Amino acid sequence: MHLHFSDQGTRADFREVLKHTPGSHVYTCGPEAYMQAVLDAAEANGFPEDTRHMEYFTVPEQPEYENHPFILKLAKSGRKILVPAEKTATEALAESGIHVDVKCSDGICGVCKCGLVSGEAEHRDFVLSNKQRKGSIILCQSRAQEPDGVLEIDL
Numbered sequence: 001m002h003l004h005f006s007d008q009g010t011r012a013d014f015r016e017v018l019k020h021t022p023g024s025h026v027y028t029c030g031p032e033a034y035m036q037a038v039l040d041a042a043e044a045n046g047f048p049e050d051t052r053h054m055e056y057f058t059v060p061e062q063p064e065y066e067n068h069p070f071i072l073k074l075a076k077s078g079r080k081i082l083v084p085a086e087k088t089a090t091e092a093l094a095e096s097g098i099h100v101d102v103k104c105s106d107g108i109c110g111v112c113k114c115g116l117v118s119g120e121a122e123h124r125d126f127v128l129s130n131k132q133r134k135g136s137i138i139l140c141q142s143r144a145q146e147p148d149g150v151l152e153i154d155l
């Protein structure tokens with residue numbers, strides 16, 4: 001472990017500190033500008049996108065999303081659950097008796113991550129890498145991309 005304190009003159013030079021070795025990952029949390037500096041240095045030093053991770057303390061600004069109803073198809077049973085426009089997938093699942101662990105409900109912690117088997121998702125989280133989004137979804141925020149779209153999930 002290396003500690004760096006700006007007020008003691010030991011501020012970290014991220015490009016020096018973050019040396020990529022095969023299999024290594026970078027995790028960062030803190031203010032957005034700080035995290036971006038860490039991730040920019042990691043990218044410049046050769047860390048692939050799926051090895052760069054960040055966790056927000058608070059929910060960052062989001063685009064103006066429009067909610068529409070969609071369908072969750074449970075891969076294990078084939079059961080279909082309607083998610084109305086005014087509810088999240090985790091809420092609709094809970095009302096159908098299917099428990100999913102939830103912590104932040106804001107798409108920043110990753111606790112409600114679930115396998116995405118098929119379907120086009122509108123990923124609204126701040127935690128998954130682009131690579132992870134190909135096979136996973138954050139159920140507390142993300143939805144189907146199209147109205148009445150079907151997302152098959154690994155439940």
Ligand code: FES
Nearest residue numbers: 103105110112140
């Ligand atoms: S509960 Fe935190 S990302 Fe869904």
